[in-house]
Amino acid sequence: MSTPTIAPVIELAGLTKAYNIGTPVETEVLHGIDLSLAEGEFAALIGPSGSGKSTLLNIIGLLERPTGGRLSIGGRDTARLSEAEITQLRGRSIGFVFQFHHLLPAFTAVENVMMPTIIARGAADDEAEAMALSLLDAVGLKAHAYKKPSELSGGQQQRVAIARALGLKPRLILADEPTGNLDTHTADDIFALLREFNRQTRCACLIVTHDPRLAERCDRIVRLVDGHIAGPV
Template sequence: MSAIAPVIQLAGLTKAYNVGTPVETEVLHGIDLTLAEGEFAALIGPSGSGKSTLLNIIGLLERPTGGRLSIAGRDTATLSEAEITQLRGRSIGFVFQFHHLLPAFSALENVMMPTIIARGRPDDEAEATALQLLDAVGLKAHARKKPAELSGGQQQRVAIARALALKPRLILADEPTGNLDTHTADEIFALLREFNRQANCACLIVTHDPRLAARCDRIVRLVDGRIAEDDPAGG
């Protein structure tokens, strides 16, 4: 049997802006990173170190300037924009510091949205899956409420449920607890960890919270666009 391809594989990845101009600036310098299914890694580093740029590239929101990026076993350099969009939609779930829920829609409809986009329409299966996910994050009773009727922690729980709607192989979380109090942050982190273990999906979390980073499997430290450390954490 052949080995399962890593969920994320970066080799010599670079990113520059204003390429070919006098103000060309390279912000990522030869990044090598592999993340296997089931791994739960923290991405840390000072402001301006390139964390958000790296997360955007892994999330297929930006293209790298050089090097190789494979997601779920597919070399992204050979993919069209349409194929990139499809791969991103089906393989990656996003959780941000600010939940980005659609205010006009209920919690249930927000969780259903990735499935509706993927299939072109809502259906009973999508609703059933969304309800199961809301139940898993403790919000089934609030399924019909709009985001404005929910607390910040509840809105982030809805965002996590939405990220899991299509059973992605990779969860990318950019400061998912950065806008929450310590108790709620711990609850949100525990939810991500639980889904990581249940679904065996890979998770990469940008955090400034050393307590949370220490509870991951690995800590990847980015400094000035380079990986300075990549070590096991407490788990």
Template structure:
């Protein structure tokens, strides 16, 4: 029996201001699946619906219609508590702006998902966080706060944090958008390495055609519809 896709969208739609004169549909009947181990780029012009789609896949917004399954679970009937639990267990997020907590050290920021998931921090969570910081080349900086780190180092901490609970899916929204070319290449290489080593699925929103070309698959969104799906 084949494993269920990590992401499965069927006829997915999203509208805002539903039932009002200014109702606007921004996603129009999307069909998309992403399997374990796939590394895909999501591209498209501004206003094409990329961020909305990423928020829906990341369980931060609910679709208006259609079906969304994450790791084999149909999300339509899940309560908000179940959605939160599924998001925390299955999805890691990396954003253009890292959203690290400035008062916490790098180690504490990476340990935070385990604190939230388990209610307490323990030796295992800290050991995992140290391993991840080592993997991104920052073990020696574990006790520094974000303000003491460069932009690229902060993004490395954010990647380590996203991987802390070994998610099946990494969603990255312009993770290299505010970095220089060399640092962006390093961050991209890290995501590829974790994708290869852990077989997590990765969906990366990027405006950088160089990075998109290095993905196994490129999904192009135009006006809320999938215009092209290369490598699927």
């Protein structure tokens, strides 16, 4: 019996992105990107400033639409999806971790972790809170669950952000410089935490980083230069 083919978590084929289309200042920033990421893979996305990393991450994260080419997530061609379907796919399949944690200051750590579930379900319940507490326990912050972000250190706030990203058990984690504003020791802890969740849940991870030490500890390094993938991917 043949083994069934498993679709990549993400697959980009000939993907392009341009801004100001049809005007004298039209600019293409991504030029025919071919890239795939398999279940359980942990990859670094590196490149100089202005190379298109953030644009590419926004497109993969369904925050922007590509101008051309194809983007598939879990075998679904996103060009065929309505805005409502895109929103649903993004909410259920993708977790985001940013350099600046973007926690909601008026809410406690556990409430911030629950937020994706509240948005997805329309309300909070005991099950959602129990899951959020379990995630905070996993990142070593259960004792701080009812503190607000202002009462937490930068590293602790980033741990809350990671717990929040994992709230709906996404197939894909996108992290944009998640350790960029942390000291070396805390950065190593945050990276190790992402790596551990990657191993436990088999979610695919794409990490934008300027830190070569962290990039070298990933399964694969994807280098973006002037809107092109440089070298083997």
